[in-house]
Amino acid sequence: MTRTPDNYSLDLEHLDDHLDRVAQIIGDHIRNIGREPVVAQTTFEAVRGSFPAELPRTGHDPDTVLDEVLAAFSPVNTRIGHPRFLAWITTSPAPAGTLGELLSVGFNQAPLSFKGGPAATALENIVLTWFAELFGYGEGWGGTLVSGGTVANLMGITVARQAHVPGVAEKGLQGMERPITLYASDQGHMSISRSAMLLGIGHDHVRSVPSDDQFRMRLDVLRDMVEEDRRNGMHPFCVVAQAGSVSTGTIDPLNELADFCEEQGMWLHVDAAYGGAALLSETHRHKLSGIHRADSICVDPHKWFFVPLECGITLFKSSAQQKATFRAKAAYLGQESDWDLKNTNFQLSRQGRALKLWFTMRTYGTDRLAAIVDRNCRMAQLFLTLASESPHWEPAAQADLSIACARFLPEDHPTWSQDALDQLHIDILAELERSGVGFLTPARIGGKAAVRLCIANHRTTEDDIRLLFTTMTDIGLGLSTAGRTTA
Numbered sequence: 249m250t251r252t253p254d255n256y257s258l259d260l261e262h263l264d265d266h267l268d269r270v271a272q273i274i275g276d277h278i279r280n281i282g283r284e285p286v287v288a289q290t291t292f293e294a295v296r297g298s299f300p301a302e303l304p305r306t307g308h309d310p311d312t313v314l315d316e317v318l319a320a321f322s323p324v325n326t327r328i329g330h331p332r333f334l335a336w337i338t339t340s341p342a343p344a345g346t347l348g349e350l351l352s353v354g355f356n357q358a359p360l361s362f363k364g365g366p367a368a369t370a371l372e373n374i375v376l377t378w379f380a381e382l383f384g385y386g387e388g389w390g391g392t393l394v395s396g397g398t399v400a401n402l403m404g405i406t407v408a409r410q411a412h413v414p415g416v417a418e419k420g421l422q423g424m425e426r427p428i429t430l431y432a433s434d435q436g437h438m439s440i441s442r443s444a445m446l447l448g449i450g451h452d453h454v455r456s457v458p459s460d461d462q463f464r465m466r467l468d469v470l471r472d473m474v475e476e477d478r479r480n481g482m483h484p485f486c487v488v489a490q491a492g493s494v495s496t497g498t499i500d501p502l503n504e505l506a507d508f509c510e511e512q513g514m515w516l517h518v519d520a521a522y523g524g525a526a527l528l529s530e531t532h533r534h535k536l537s538g539i540h541r542a543d544s545i546c547v548d549p550h551k552w553f554f555v556p557l558e559c560g561i562t563l564f565k566s567s568a569q570q571k572a573t574f575r576a577k578a579a580y581l582g583q584e585s586d587w588d589l590k591n592t593n594f595q596l597s598r599q600g601r602a603l604k605l606w607f608t609m610r611t612y613g614t615d616r617l618a619a620i621v622d623r624n625c626r627m628a629q630l631f632l633t634l635a636s637e638s639p640h641w642e643p644a645a646q647a648d649l650s651i652a653c654a655r656f657l658p659e660d661h662p663t664w665s666q667d668a669l670d671q672l673h674i675d676i677l678a679e680l681e682r683s684g685v686g687f688l689t690p691a692r693i694g695g696k697a698a699v700r701l702c703i704a705n706h707r708t709t710e711d712d713i714r715l716l717f718t719t720m721t722d723i724g725l726g727l728s729t730a731g732r733t734t735a
């Protein structure tokens with residue numbers, strides 16, 4: 249189509265051809281995801297330099313733009329979803345979820361109001377109902393889809409603050425007589441303290457409760473801390489429990505924490521961003537017993553439910569408390585409906601996230617997802633067994649779910665300083681990454697470095713786990729005998 253000054257439409261003449269090409273590119277990417285290297289060895293400058301970066305005053309043909317994107321992305325795309333990408337808690341996305349995401353972007357609905365996206369609104373309600381059922385919430389529950397666990401935790405703590413600090417929406421925390429305090433274990437995710445910062449509570453009012461030798465929050469110390477804070481004029485209002493901590497996958501004692509919060513009149517928020525998927529599994533479900541008693545729950549379908557990024561959920565025991573916090577009114581928003589999603593979340597315009605979640609769960613079914621969760625947990629045990637049977641390794645923590653952590657032991661390790669041992673683990677992982685065989689991220693457990701495998705991946709096999717183990721053993725032996733830093 250020739251652009252003329254009176255043609256202001258942005259429509260594309262060969263839209264179908266471009267869509268076909270994009271579909272082909274995505275298909276190629278997914279088909280090639282198991283190829284090595286898992287992570288490209290490159291630099292920010294090199295990658296930035298591979299894009300035409302000047303502000304485009306005049307346009308270009310979409311095929312040219314696609315060529316540019318392909319040339320820059322393809323050589324360096326991190327193969328998230330590779331069977332040996334076991335870093336962070338970033339799981340292998342299910343291709344069916346990608347179909348849902350593509351449709352969602354194409355339909356571009358605006359479900360802030362029912363009228364902005366009737367099907368997107370209804371579908372969000374349906375997928376949230378599934379999660380409310382999975383987590384055991386009864387009538388009156390509420391929830392919202394969000395970008396991920398960080399925001400899901402922020403949403404939970406926001407409603408906790410609103411419910412427990414009367415007048416906070418109007419006066420802010422500076423209008424309150426007593427500073428409010430929040431409690432999480434020393435294994436709590438960083439997003440909890442970040443939420444406290446964003447909500448005006450402040451990092452200093454987040455109490456880090458020590459965990460026991462199995463990394464579970466110590467209730468006796470929690471009790472002492474809350475009592476001491478009350479004596480000192482504070483207002484303890486919320487406990488955040490982990491159901492699958494980021495370092496070791498540990499689950500806090502949820503029933504005991506629910507009892508404690510009931511007794512103390514405090515809000516219980518459970519961060520099940522990763523571990524929530526264990527509810528799918530008949531074998532592991534019991535480990536989250538008591539989670540239904542939480543006032544709010546964070547879970548990330550973009551973790552162990554294999555939904556493409558971004559997809560998080562906050563569930564609330566009471567939708568009334570959720571809506572009391574987020575109800576949005578403005579003349580320009582027009583006619584109200586009971587189902588307007590603007591009243592369930594602080595965002596107005598937002599991406600429809602339900603389609604990719606719906607597509608994933610409808611396509612595979614929860615039984616199949618549960619089988620993968622079980623298999624991933626067995627693989628974590630396999631890695632720990634390999635570590636405990638080897639003279640070169642020791643398990644660093646037990647695996648409640650599918651995160652396995654172990655330490656490499658150089659032959660003369662008693663003579664090594666802790667700093668040198670810590671550095672060795674960083675070096676082993678860097679070398680593993682350079683080899684192209686796999687990509688893992690480290691953990692600090694009991695103050696010492698360890699390698700950490702987060703096996704939340706539908707493509708990983710036992711052979712992958714064995715290959716990672718032998719590759720890291722070879723690297724560790726090579727590095728530790730070839731000379732070491734004397735840090």
Ligand SMILES: Cc1ncc(COP(=O)(O)O)c(C=O)c1O
Nearest residue numbers: 337396397398437493494519521
């Ligand atoms: C336990 C836990 N909570 C919260 C988060 C934050 O989730 P997201 O990265 O989706 O914001 C993570 C991320 O790994 C996590 O492991």
